[in-house]
Amino acid sequence: MQTIALQAIPNQEFSIILDNNNWNFNIRAANSVVAVTLSLNNNIVIQNTRAVANERIIPSIYEEAGNFLFLTQNFQLPIYTQFGITQTLVYISAAE
Secondary structure, eight states, rough: OOOOOSSSSSSSEEEEETTTTTEEEEEEEEHHHEEEEEEEEEEEEEEEEEETTTTTTGGGGTTTTTEEEOGGGOOOOGGGBBBTTTTTEEEEEEEO
C-alpha cells in the first residue's frame, strides 16, 4: 500500500502517477460527506461516489489497475478536516 497525501481542504483536484497509470482525483465535500470522482488515463472510472471508511472506492469489476481506500479512526466517515490527521488515502496496487 502507498499513502497519498491529501490536504485538509473541502474541495481538491490532483493527478498522480501510480504503476505507470495517470490517476485524476476530484474530492468534494458535499452535505457532510466526501464525494470522489476518479479517472484513469483520462477515462472516468467513478463519478461523485460517496467515500466510506476502510472500503475500496472502485467496484471490484473495474479495479484491474489498482484501487484506493480511506483509512479512518474508528471507521468514521471520511471528512476533509481530518485528512492527514486521523484519515489517509491509500493506493492498493493490482498485484496486492
